[in-house]
Amino acid sequence: MTTRNEAVAACLSLPFSYEDYPFDDPNWTAIRHRENRKIFALIFQRDGVLWINLKADPMWGDLWRRTYRAVTPAYHMNKQHWIGVALDGTMAQEDILRLIRDSYGLTLPRKRGKSRPAPEE
Numbered sequence: 001m002t003t004r005n006e007a008v009a010a011c012l013s014l015p016f017s018y019e020d021y022p023f024d025d026p027n028w029t030a031i032r033h034r035e036n037r038k039i040f041a042l043i044f045q046r047d048g049v050l051w052i053n054l055k056a057d058p059m060w061g062d063l064w065r066r067t068y069r070a071v072t073p074a075y076h077m078n079k080q081h082w083i084g085v086a087l088d089g090t091m092a093q094e095d096i097l098r099l100i101r102d103s104y105g106l107t108l109p110r111k112r113g114k115s116r117p118a119p120e121e
Contacts (some may be wrong), residue, residue, distance in 0.1 A: 004029065
């Protein structure tokens with residue numbers, strides 16, 4: 001995966017996702033959940049490199065950063081919960097797809113559970 005079209009298509013293959021341009025800048029493509037409008041991927045070009053920012057569990061994000069040079073703390077995002085992936089061809093596509101699916105899962109709408117009874121005193 002090395003093009004914006006490939007990255008967008010990979011994200012849009014997930015259910016109820018859509019493409020958005022919230023910053024009035026065509027360089028920044030946001031991919032969101034239709035149900036809660038949360039962003040799970042930001043695709044942009046910086047310094048001649050195409051990047052995708054993805055949400056990641058902090059421990060997994062740290063592991064990915066230590067494993068691949070293409071994975072860094074995310075540009076313009078919370079560095080603990082978001083990673084940036086350079087789409088420069090150095091990372092296996094199946095790993096990028098896994099990171100996209102993980103980000104999608106971490107930003108899914110929360111299901112409302114049954115309310116818990118108040119603790120007895």
